[in-house]
Amino acid sequence: MATSVLDSWRATGLPLFSIIITCFNKKAYIEESIQSALAQKHDSFEVIVVDDGSQDGSWDVIQSLASQNSRLTAVRHAQARNLGEGATRQWGLEVSRGCYSLYLDGDDRLLPGRLQHDEAVIARHPECTSIVSRTRYFHQDITAGTQILCEEEESVDCIAPLTDHLYGLYEFFLACFFDYEQGQPAFKGLPCVGAVTTRREVALAVPWQREFSCAADICYFAEVLMREGVYFSSQCLAEYRLTAEGAWFQSRQDESEGFWQHLTKRHIRFLALGADPVLLEAAHQSFASKLAGRLPEPLPNPDPLPAAAESIAAIPSQPFCPTWGLSRGLPVDRYYVDRFLSRHAGDIRGDVLEVGDDGYSRRFGTAELVNVDILDINQNNGLATVIADLCDPPPDLLPDHYDCIVITQVLQNTKDPLAAIRTLRAITRPGGVILCTCPAISRVSPVAEEQEHWYWSFYIPTVRLLFQQAGFRPADLLIDTWGNLRVTTAFLWGLAQEDLTEADYRVQDPGFPLITTIRATKAL
Template identity: 25%
Template sequence: MATPFSIQSAPLVSVVIPCYNHGKYLREAVESVQRQTYPAVEILVVDDGSTDDTKAVAQSFGEVKYVYQENQGLSAARNTGIRHSKGELLVFLDADDWLYPDALEVNARFILQNPDLAFVSGAYNLVFTATNEVKPVLRQLRNSHYLHLLKGNYIGMHAAVMFRRWVFERFQYDTSLRACEDYDLYLRVARDYPVHHHTHILAAYRQHSTNMSSNSKLMLRTTLKVLHSQSDSLRTQAERSAYADGTNIWKAFYTSDMADKLEKGSAFSLYDYYTLLKYDPDLSGNTLASSTSTATILNRIVKLIPSRRIRKKLQSSLIRSNTPAVGQVRFGHLHRYTPFSTQFGYDRGGPVDRYYIENFLGQEAGAIKGRVMEIGDNSYTLQFGAEKVTQSDILHVDASNPNATLVGDISHAPHIPDNTFDCIILTQTLHLIYHFREALQTCYRILKPGGALLLTVPGITPIDHGEWKETWYWSFTDKSMRLLMQETFPGGTSEVTPYGNVFTATAFLYGMGLPEVPKTKLMYNDPHFQVIITVKATKPADR
């Protein structure tokens, strides 16, 4: 157990809480700081011109330093808090969020044990006020933090970050940004200074209707502006590739969100439609149902145009279906009888289905902990479990494999004791097992109560030409996996999700590599074209 901090040895941590008309949440935020196990804390509330009871709430706490400024926005409020603070270490907590009791102590230990770090960041929970749902956000990172930030804001929440004061002698929050000022700062700092990320959950990020992040149009434009500000700083091919990936990922993420709102009937302005079509002109990255075609959207846009003459002209020349007429389909490079690769795209940059597998494991990384068994090798255990794994086991059917800690066939393994593992990772293997039900029953038996099976199986797929061609028995659907889980995990819970669409299924069948498929195409899922199916099955805690 770590030695507790003493008041004498603990450097002062300043917690800056900007607040604009969030007085109803402020008390909970302040009290969460007061409950910290870390002994040396300064609390500052920066009132950014609120018209509610923010001042009264802040001043009801005797030890809270209250600072008022005319409304200037979050960036300016944080900069004001920095100027009025005294701590050697700084944390920024939004007024509608809260810290868990050990948040400051955990981050302080990391940053004090690593004197070169500019900041340290950790994990957090999303708390949905409408449903009381709590969803942990855990992201595993060991190095190359700037590259990861170019691909996306893996940090995600202000309060999960602790800075050294010297950072703000060299950097400030950009007051010209209406959003994403945190992402901008992380990029600028991580470009030149070492940072660290861990998976200890530090804070609660409250999700409600007034979150700025719910404004997809604003977030898309601002995120791309922040990312593009790094374009002149890119030094290596890896950075340039990460930058290109990040641009595509952000476009796909926010246009998908906009399309989802469109599907649900949200009111869209002409400018909203313009933004959606500008960043995803063929709607390829969206979750639009077949009933909402591009032609349907264009018709909606035309109706918003005030000029009747322009409306009529557009209706006669612009509105048309994206589907080619019979006999007008252009096959191009697909007009062939053999695929581009018979190696699942490994020789063209990696398999398309790997994107879905690794996204799934990244989302479920919180379950990869304790004693973990993986089939064949333990690469995913190490990548997504990291320090949460206390023992990593590899089950292999071949006794000559030097890395195997367990030898046997998962469909018949009586030598593996019951209730042994906290997690089993079984990716793209079940289709190679003729007695696949028995394999799932073994997984259930050897999992500890409350343990999780993380499973992926192929749906629409090529069949191997090489090593596995004689044992490639099955493909699955989401419906078959739901029934299998009911049979083999009695009393347990299972989450079954299909991934893929007609574009990615076609790319996979033709042997295209993952780098050849735009991210916007990968992020759209159509259950009629299931490339892979993922399953998280949990054994009942009382078994």
């Protein structure tokens, strides 16, 4: 068993590790951060650098380094927008390909031997889902060229107990929320962003919080590490730079009240599943006292969900989460997207085209997958290999080229969906397949600029008409809708996948479709 995880990875031909570096106005530090990643002595890793709309020349430094090293991929948000650390790290994860991922801020550093250490842990403990190492904190005066370590007792984080050990959920709770020296509950903290290496499927299951300006990493890792099999290492393998503009300082400002409330409401109780109730309450109060002055009284409970809708007043006028339920978990509609692609994973083979990024193709593609092209209308997508507007394609777009095209939740943003479908059919090989998902009953994007490009909703008669007009025969189309009153309402309310049960998803009611899926085969 000790080699099964690594053997499975080797069969994919993909990197074992993805180092994801995020950057916003870190020109003074970003090259040092990137070089610490590239200097790792390991033969299977990639480095993804995502720029969050830097305005200080950081992007020029990143592009220059990417042009010199094939391991390094550089991407930035469309129109060089600043979307925040949560959205930026989430994008980095989605475009990465490694079996395990680790994050690094654009001013922090990995220490030598990090990837070798983590692979050795994986080989010994294939059941572990995350590896946590220690972190050294330091100040640095760039002008003077000097580096100052913090005082010894603060120089390395102090989550206890710091022994090489594979932890279960309850043990991890104690490590973060129990002071062994004093023999009483106390909030010890959570690992720094650069200290954690996580298996890809676990990382993908936990979305980054996008509404917090700082310290979103604590919310993220609080949930990622709530899995059985977290390995704590006594070795110090990352360095965290303390700067006046960094999250370490910002998270101590009053503006992060929303963050602390979120962490308290969502994670403290979840962390302690199976723990002693008395211990949990004591740790909870210790956590609250540590944050005195930042939290309103009394300590908030998780947002209650309404009981049976006995009156119109029971229906909320605002969603529980305005961003697709991401502050609570995974978006509800993606449950059906994943099931649809999993059901037709055998079609994702040969030469594949995916719109936006290659996340689904890499995740669900078969061993027969040869190549994945990424299509985007946005020239700033550094991952895109094909820049084109499906509604008005360039003449050199390859006809009859792709064995499979994956296009999820995109057609609603096209001004002319019929023209887009005709283009998709034209570039599909005879016998090839288009796997397409579209919103049916849906809210529009919460981002104002994206609302201007949300044109359509799609139902079975809609897509049947469009695909047949584009040249597909009725026998070549497999069209379904997914959803029911409860699931679709939960999506509109801003709830997440985790707020529902598997039984909720199993009921399909065509009267309340959340998404429509299409498998279209191009005739030979």
